[in-house]
Amino acid sequence: MEKTLDLRIKLFGAFRKYHTGSLSLSVTDGASITQVKDQIGQTLRELVPGFRDDELIEKSALATNRRVLTNSDCVNESMDLAILPPVCGG
Amino acid sequence: MEGLNHLGVSMAPLSTEAAIEFIADPEHGAADLFIGTVRNHNLGKSVKGVSYDVYEELTLQTFRELCDEARANWGKGLNIFIEHFQGRLDIGGISILIAVSSPHRDESFKACRFIIEEIKHRAPIWKQEHYTDGDSEWVQGHALCSHGPVTYEGCTKDHAGH
Numbered sequence: 327m328e329k330t331l332d333l334r335i336k337l338f339g340a341f342r343k344y345h346t347g348s349l350s351l352s353v354t355d356g357a358s359i360t361q362v363k364d365q366i367g368q369t370l371r372e373l374v375p376g377f378r379d380d381e382l383i384e385k386s387a388l389a390t391n392r393r394v395l396t397n398s399d400c401v402n403e404s405m406d407l408a409i410l411p412p413v414c415g416g
Numbered sequence: 417m418e419g420l421n422h423l424g425v426s427m428a429p430l431s432t433e434a435a436i437e438f439i440a441d442p443e444h445g446a447a448d449l450f451i452g453t454v455r456n457h458n459l460g461k462s463v464k465g466v467s468y469d470v471y472e473e474l475t476l477q478t479f480r481e482l483c484d485e486a487r488a489n490w491g492k493g494l495n496i497f498i499e500h501f502q503g504r505l506d507i508g509g510i511s512i513l514i515a516v517s518s519p520h521r522d523e524s525f526k527a528c529r530f531i532i533e534e535i536k537h538r539a540p541i542w543k544q545e546h547y548t549d550g551d552s553e554w555v556q557g558h559a560l561c562s563h564g565p566v567t568y569e570g571c572t573k574d575h576a577g578h
Binding site for chain 2: 336338339340342343385386387389390391392393394396397408410411412413414415416
């Protein structure tokens with residue numbers, strides 16, 4: 327049986343218009359960044375009636391508190407992540 | 417000797433005096449200060465304020481990396497002050513302060529410019545504009561998942577630290 331990991335996803339920027347706080351979701355051990363983002367989209371569609379902002383998810387990056395993850399990264403342990411929309415600080 | 421860093425995310429008003437005082441150094445003959453403020457218009461819309469959302473831990477990590485890259489390019493002795501505001505600001509409010517000092521002026525100018533340009537493309541910070549018509553909107557930004565080398569007028573180095 328495949329191992330399941332628990333992720334807590336912090337939401338920032340434009341995601342706050344859909345949901346405040348963080349999301350809890352479960353993914354398969356070794357899930358890719360793309361798979362995690364897909365799962366985030368699925369979770370938001372379940373939580374937020376009419377959520378359709380797939381473009382926001384597509385343009386956003388996943389990150390730990392130390393670095394932005396790349397498409398070559400995958401998830402191997404339960405952890406806290408953040409989904410980061412396109413940035414515009416300064 | 418390696419220079420000093422002051423890196424912060426603040427919900428209190430930012431202080432230009434604190435920035436200038438921090439970077440002051442008897443061995444440095446030059447200092448450059450960048451002040452980012454909230455303006456009253458953007459893309460044809462009348463703005464009355466901006467709210468800044470910040471992922472603090474990763475922002476501070478990004479600031480540390482930028483200091484390392486600035487010193488790799490313009491000298492290890494740079495003193496660097498970076499603070500970004502978190503929360504809501506009215507028109508004229510200071511959103512970001514960057515101050516850099518160095519023995520000579522060229523390095524201060526270039527390092528300060530580098531840092532602000534990189535922050536705009538790399539730091540996990542977002543702006544929500546509040547308009548005079550009552551609407552609010554999250555500002556379009558730079559995607560981190562497709563980030564490549566940052567370029568700007570006068571940029572002459574590969575700023576990824578390579």
